Amino acid sequence: MPLPLYLLAVAVFAMGTSEFMLAGLVPDIATSLDVSVGAAGLLTSAFAVGMIVGAPLMAALARRWPVRASLLGFVLVFAVVHVVGALATSFLILLVTRVIAALANAGFLAVALSTAATLVAPDQKGRALAVLLSGTTVATIAGVPGGALLGTLLSWRSTFWVIALLCLPAALGVVRGVPARVGRTLPGIAAISSLRNEIAQLAMPGLLLVMLLGALVNAATFATFTFLAPIVTDTAGLGELWVPVVLVLFGTGSFVGVTLAGRLSDKRPALVIAVGSPLLLLGWIALGVLATQPAALLLLAFTQGMLSFALGATLIARVLYEAAGAPTMGGSYATAALNIGAAGGPTVAAATLGAHAGDLGPVRVSGLLVAVALLIALPLLRVIAPRPGGAVR
Structure with missing residues (x-):
């Protein structure tokens, strides 16, 4: 894989750490800003909403800009709003900073995904996506648990300062490692591909189908991931310092899952979908039953991270394949699908937190969402992952 892909993954690591770190900070933020845990958890949804709106908007605005300038600008805006977030004294200000950060993140990821597709062979989009998403999975392994640990030992504000600092080497990596024009440059593509034609690709049933499935699987992932901290401390009865441990296990599993998807999603996507979907559903059911058992919780955190990201990455790779007719906007469609689910x-x-299910309500939501995805995906597997000749891969 080309070196610029790995440099882009560094920036994705910083942004992924910010996007996911609230999973370990929700209780602290709720106490600090005098809001409920459920309200604090909605900061994740606010970020995702900004990503949904920002992905197509920023991609449309940046489609004629130089690639390096676009990526650098998004990283610097991301850093500045985290400084503001670290100084926030009200929940509303923090919420606004999350939305702006999401817009910058969305623009960066949309451009990065579209750029990645121009750096590799047409049949290697899944591998390119896996490299970019490795930044996200490393964030769940090291960045997110580290943020949770830092928040426990110091305060949630310290994690925002660290994210701002992480953006500096990410910006340097963009400047030093990403040429102003890479591969088939986005401005060059934009000249021969009208925005109207690229948006019209959204009318394609195959593209809409894989976007829907990707959104459902990602919604299931974030439904539980966002509220893992209370499950660890209240349901399983473990101490607060166990929250980073569980997040590390989930992140390690996600890295393994993305690595597997990178090897299989280009050649054997149907295998990942047909096998991974039922196993993911069984895992959520098992977690709902066994979350009170610490050993089971630790094991399932790893397996659910692995299955969620293997399946999710494969479906998002299918979005890039189905959106081949939208070379500058396809990355934004993949980003939007991911974050519709994340919101x-x-x-x-x-x-569900105040309902009878209590802390395990999110786990039941995850199971239901994967069940819906499974019911849609399996009968339409030949549509989702066809061979060039028409057979299932």
């Missing part, structure tokens, strides 16, 4: 999952899960 919807925690929102629905938050509504």
